Amino acid sequence: MCAKIKATKQKRMWCKEWLRRREDIGSHMTILRELKHGHEADFINYMRMDPNTFYKILSKVEPYIMKEDTNMRQSISAEARLHATLLFLSTGCSYRSLQYSTRISKQSLSAIIPETCKQIYEVLREDYLKTPSTPEEWKNVSNDFWRMWNFPNCLGAIDGKHIVIRQPPGSGSYFYNYKGTYSIILMAICDANSNFIYADVGVNGRVSDGGVWANTSISQRIVNHTAGMPEDTKLPGSDKTLPFVFLADDAFPLQRHIMKPYPYQKQTTSERIFSYRLSRGRRTVENGFGMLANRFRVFLAPINLPPEKVDIMVLACTALHNFLRKDEINQYSQPEGCLETECLSDGIVAPGEWQQTSADLLGLQVVGRNASIEGKVVREKYMEYFQGEGAVSWQNKFLNDSGNVSYNV
Known part of the structure; x- marks a missing residue:
C-alpha cells in the first residue's frame, strides 16, 4: 500500500x-x-x-x-x-x-x-446626548425655542429617518421599507440649536412611524408621566394655559403633547399660519439630520454592515454631532447653502443642500394618523394664539395660495 x-x-x-x-x-x-x-x-x-x-x-x-502589546505582536x-x-x-x-x-x-x-x-x-x-429629565431642564429647551423660533412651550422637534443599509443575509423583507430600500430607523428629538436630545435607533424599516415612536422609551415615559415634563403653563403675553408639546410632521399622531400641521388641503388662513409656525420650529430637526449627513458621509450610501453594528455607529455619530456643535462649533460650521434658511424680508424659504444630496435620509412620509380629541383642542388654542397675542410681523409673507410655505426653488 x-x-x-x-x-x-x-x-x-x-x-x-x-x-x-x-x-x-x-x-x-x-x-x-x-x-x-x-x-x-x-x-x-x-x-x-x-x-x-x-x-x-x-x-x-x-x-x-487601547490594547497591550504581546510577545507575538505589537x-x-x-x-x-x-x-x-x-x-x-x-x-x-x-x-x-x-x-x-x-x-x-x-x-x-x-x-x-x-x-x-x-x-x-x-x-x-x-x-x-443627555435627555432632559426634570421640569427645569425641559424649560431650558422650551425657552430656547421661544427665543429662537417663536414657538412657546416647545420641548423639541421630532422626526424619524431611514438609515439605508445593505440587505442582511437571510433577512427577507424584514428591513424592506416603502421606498424600496432596506433600512433601520433613527427616531430623534432635537432642541432649538439642532442638537440631539434623544436618539433611538434600530427598528427595522418596515415599521410605521407611529409604531416606532410609540415604542421608544421617551414616548412611554410621556404616557406614564415619568418624563419629568413641566406642568401646563401660560403662553407668553397671554392668559391661555397650554401643555408643553413636541413638534412633528404629518407622519405622527396628533396628541396632547404632539403638535403637527393641519391637513394641507383647504386650509384656512389661521390654519396656514399655525402650520408655518410649526414647520419653522421643526426646521431644527431637519437641519440636525442635514448636518449629520453632511459631516458623516457614511450615511450617503447604503451601509454594508450588520444592523447591530450600524446601530452603535449611528449613536456614535449623534454624540459626536452634539460634541462638535457644543464644544467645537467653529470647526463644525456648515457650508453656505447647506441648511434650510428663510428670509424674513421677502418670505422665501431656501431648502438646504442636504435635501438634495442626502436622499438616503428621507423622512417618514406616512399620513392619516388618528388624532386625539384633546390633541385637536390643544392645536386649535395654539392656532388662536398665533393669530392673536403670539403673532409675528412676518408670518403672512410665508404663505402661498396652496397653504404651503413658499420655497425658493
Whole structure:
C-alpha cells in the first residue's frame, strides 16, 4: 500500500508585512502627526476637525480602546484606532479601501470600528446626548425655542429617518421599507440649536412611524408621566394655559403633547399660519439630520454592515454631532447653502443642500394618523394664539395660495 503523502500547506503570516509598517515613515499616522504641527488647515481638511478636537476625543476614549502589546505582536495604538474610525465615518469608504490608507487590515477594521464607535458613544452620551429629565431642564429647551423660533412651550422637534443599509443575509423583507430600500430607523428629538436630545435607533424599516415612536422609551415615559415634563403653563403675553408639546410632521399622531400641521388641503388662513409656525420650529430637526449627513458621509450610501453594528455607529455619530456643535462649533460650521434658511424680508424659504444630496435620509412620509380629541383642542388654542397675542410681523409673507410655505426653488 502506498503511503499517503500529505500535501504541505504553505503557512500564512498573521499579518502582511506592509500592514505591520503602519508606524514607519510615510505611513498615514506619520502624516497625521506631521499635520498636527504647523499645518492645522490641512489637518482640518483631512480629519474634518482641528488637532485639539481630535486629541480631546482621544483622551476620552483611549483608556477604553487601547490594547497591550504581546510577545507575538505589537498592538494597534488607540490613536490609530480612533483615526481609522473617524475616517470611516467622515468618508464612508469601505473597509477594503480604508486598509490601504490606514495600514490596518480589513478584518481588524471590522472589529476596531464598531468597538471604537461604542466607546465614543459611551464616553460622550452623559455630557452631550443627555435627555432632559426634570421640569427645569425641559424649560431650558422650551425657552430656547421661544427665543429662537417663536414657538412657546416647545420641548423639541421630532422626526424619524431611514438609515439605508445593505440587505442582511437571510433577512427577507424584514428591513424592506416603502421606498424600496432596506433600512433601520433613527427616531430623534432635537432642541432649538439642532442638537440631539434623544436618539433611538434600530427598528427595522418596515415599521410605521407611529409604531416606532410609540415604542421608544421617551414616548412611554410621556404616557406614564415619568418624563419629568413641566406642568401646563401660560403662553407668553397671554392668559391661555397650554401643555408643553413636541413638534412633528404629518407622519405622527396628533396628541396632547404632539403638535403637527393641519391637513394641507383647504386650509384656512389661521390654519396656514399655525402650520408655518410649526414647520419653522421643526426646521431644527431637519437641519440636525442635514448636518449629520453632511459631516458623516457614511450615511450617503447604503451601509454594508450588520444592523447591530450600524446601530452603535449611528449613536456614535449623534454624540459626536452634539460634541462638535457644543464644544467645537467653529470647526463644525456648515457650508453656505447647506441648511434650510428663510428670509424674513421677502418670505422665501431656501431648502438646504442636504435635501438634495442626502436622499438616503428621507423622512417618514406616512399620513392619516388618528388624532386625539384633546390633541385637536390643544392645536386649535395654539392656532388662536398665533393669530392673536403670539403673532409675528412676518408670518403672512410665508404663505402661498396652496397653504404651503413658499420655497425658493
